Amino acid sequence: MNGARWLVQALEAEGVDTIFGYPGGAIMPFYDALHGASLKHVLVRHEQGAAFAANGFARASGRVGVCVATSGPGASNLVTGIADAMLDSVPMVVITGQVATPLMGTDAFQELDVFGLTLPIVKHSFLVRHVDELPRVVAEAFRIARSGRPGPVLIDLPKDVQIGAAAHLHAHVPSQADTMPGCEDHALHQAAAVISQAERPVVYAGGGIILGDALDAFREFADLTRIPTVLTLRALGALPPAHPANLGMLGMHGTRAANLAVQESDLLIVVGARFDDRATGKLGEFAPHARIVHLDGDGCEIGKLRAADVSVCGDVAASLSRLAAPCAAQMSGRHAAARDAWRALCDQRRTRFAARYDAPGDTVFAPALLKRLSELAPDATVACDVGQHQMWVAQHWRFGHPRKHLTSGALGAMGFGLPAAIGAQMEDPSRRVVCVSGDGSFLMNVQELATLRRYRLPVKIVLLDNQALGMVRQWQELFFERRYSEIDLSDNPDFAEVARAFGIQAMSVDKAADVEAALAALLAADGPALLHVAIDTAANVWPLVPPNHNNAQMLDADEVSSLDIGPPPDASPAPATAASEEPPHALPV
Template sequence: MTELATRPKHSTAAQSQHGHAHEQTQSEVHGDPKTTAETRELSGAQLLIELLERQGITCIAGVPGGANLPMYDALSGSDIKHVLARHEQGAGFIAQGMARVTGKAQVCFASSGPGATNLITAVADAHLDSIPLIAITGQVPQAMIGTDAFQEIDTFGLMLPITKHNYLVRSAEELLEVIPAAFELALSGRPGPVSIDIPKDVQNEKIELGSMPAPGARLPDPVVTEHEVDDMLSRITAAKQPVLMIGGGIVYADATELLRYFAEQMDVPAVQTFMGLGVLPSDHPLSLGMLGMHGAPFTNLVLEECDLLVGLGVRFDDRATGKVAAFCPNAEFIHVDIDNSEIGKVLQPVQSIVADVGNVLEIANRRLQPQSNEQWQQRVAQLKSDHPLQLDGSDEIFRPYGAIAAVAELVDSSANITTDVGQHQMWVAQAYPFERPRQWISSGGLGTMGFGLPAAIGMALAAPNQKTICFSGDGSLMMNIQEFATAAEHNLDLKVIILNNNHLGLVRQQQTLFYNKNLSAVKFEQRTDFPAAAIAMGMAGIDLSECENPREALKQALNEPGPCLINIPIAETEMVFPMVAPGGANKDMIVSETPEAAT
């Protein structure tokens, strides 16, 4: 096997040159191609990089290898900064972190074969959470496709069910169409990932190039009529006990201010989905917090009583609805979403509007009559005070809610928060005082353990002047721990807070509650020294349990710029409550480990 055909552990040309190209002219960037007045000669790879520059891409996360060497050769002359991830899945989540915090489409690179398969989890994750991610992979030369060539895999077939659309590019010229189209698709309507597989011969193919295509951008949204919006408003006015259900669509539509005004003028309380957290500040009087499997008791109980649920930018995910037949048993539904295929997928609304939710709210805010729902608000307030969210131990730093509260007290609302997946994620979703959209990013639909650290790196790269906090668990963190080195390499102001119970905590919880405490394969017999691992990869690392004054140590670690791992041991018996059993109705919340205490 030749050297070129393997995936090198360290990139060479691609890595060393970024950041030094800012003063270069266009012709220097592309290695002095033959130019004439009308045309110039470019390779497919050079064309790709130029098209990405024209899309406004300034940072790409990736890993080079045999089949994308020409891309990396071209990239080294570009202004685009490259972040060398330690695993392609890390690269995918770094790009996702950048996309989730900016709302812009972002790009990751991987080589063929294992490079592409390693990227898959991050792409699937982007698909379920509607993230505009452009995954660009190298492929073996076209003449070798179908021969079981070295590092050949059917990337097109693998990406097909987990992207909005995907391409196998068959000529350099096709890139002129495919790259802008990919961005247009990723950003238009309901955002989502697009994958582009580019055979090596296409990357090397020289073409004479005239003019460049316009960059791809979001297409105009569907038209909303005032009539439709008036219909929605009159239904809300007619309802006695209305509730808004607000989701990620509000975040992606940049409609937070419109939503807050709408909710306040119509005086309608709002439940937030996991993806919608931050749209209403958690202390907003109309906020009912997160609904569903780990929602507060009052949140789910309000939904039991509501007579109209207005879904705005939501998809009625099963973690939110619980058993659909028992969801909001006394309510009719209105569904506003930009994806027509979501209407009627889970439940049948009495009215639906297929539109950008921001456009709907903008019209609604012009046409609504301010109203108050005094009686209903009183009932909601009653339920809130009778059935509050219990945050046990919120003043103890070595307990989950206490650790989260301690961090929240020490950073301001400019800090961006991400999590991994598991108990810690739900504790943060329940208890962190989110105040704004895109402050919170987390793997919702796919629930990918290993999301947190690389996503935090992406967030910190895209928002370098804000602190990035990643809450993680000892199970999740291990799944992409290699990215410690990437965080250190870029000296990002990023803190990983690990609520460490040395177990797969949420699995342990389910085994405890639903499998007769038969704890199977949930304890890590070999304990990992996470601060030592962080230090080994160039980060700082502390263990609060070894600090004389843990709160002071936490404060110092959070305030000191740069990447740091903060280990906070917690008991493995801690649980996330309430909990609705998977498949159960939301009203059947388990609130403690003793079954008779269930409400």
């Protein structure tokens, strides 16, 4: 029994059944210890793939994802996936090999200060200097990763610790995650009082709902109060798409119904959201007439970007459960007529500004394809890359649960989609997993097609190919006077042939009339499959809130030519006034 074998048994005791990694010199004792263990190790083809796969595993399940790499470049290749987990609050334990302790600080082969390198992007880091530290470190790592606002924890493991004698160590006993404290009564009373005074309330819901295991409580609150609700990217699925309160996503590429409701509200009930710039637009003009009731499990988020009139810090599920009944009663009391009129206006806008899918021409219209795919695979878990296709998925896929939408939100990391899909599929082999990617993102971790093939994972890939870095091209078109710089991907390979070279069946579609048959063939394919979809290079994501504008100043394609959208976001001129079908009302504070 050495340190590495003890660690493997500790992982088993923690309930870990799958790890993602890539071996190397400094982590070799750990890989030797895997022989005969119950752990399933998934051999990826790049360490970034290991981190993103563990990330997708954790997002899809709520369990701690585990990835492993060797020292030096193995560890540094994990960094993007660790950062993504930190910024999106994903529970992970990251194990890296390290040179033996006597060699540390000598610039030894593949030595890297991984502890220092990752310090800003983890909840906590451990550098294990003696085998006797392992029981405390492993217990703490998993406890910290799971507790409160989840996140990644690093264990840097020198080679001599891995091979050190460990027969004297007791068997690992997992530590319980910290219990989220409940909210104080007076804060809930204040929140209920403020909500009772509102005539145009809006619920602004974020990823903290699923992080706080508050989905059921949130849905009960929405059912009872019927307050119009807007969702962030990470909260999509928190309400069913057809729920009468659901106005859709807010923000830069949000719906008009959602953005106008927020801008005209007199109260924002913020649930597990953090006033991210992509959600708020110009922060100083975001919901200018609204008081703020902010519920969050992380007190650091309350008041960070927008002062709260009422702070409700603590267990989000418990807070919502306690607020639901009194708030529902208040909805039919004072200001009931005003609230009814407000709900009717929001519902009318949801219908009036609903997305259209009747694009002219015979080419593939990506939003229509994605909407149809979501209808054909309603229970699918979707792992998405970053770019225009990410926003189209957010706008047009009909998510029924937040854990079915795996997307790199805060970091916006290209290359996330395919390995995250692998992680989700490994966590539950019976789950239907779809990866939606773009031609730019896909090539960043294309080597993970080999992982897909090796484990025969039935992930279905939809690759939207516009032969450009689409989102950058769109911004250069709109905000940089069409000075297109380094966005041309017209020399892309034949992606279907690339997939076939990895042993994965592939098909292609470039006509709208053929989409239905292509999607049916993709979903019916046995094992992994790729559908290459050729789309118009000039296709843009609409609507769009321009930089340095508020969320009521949304653009559609027919408004661009008539609008002075101003300079790029680094400048700060006076905001232009957007041409809107329905400008926001001038409402008193």
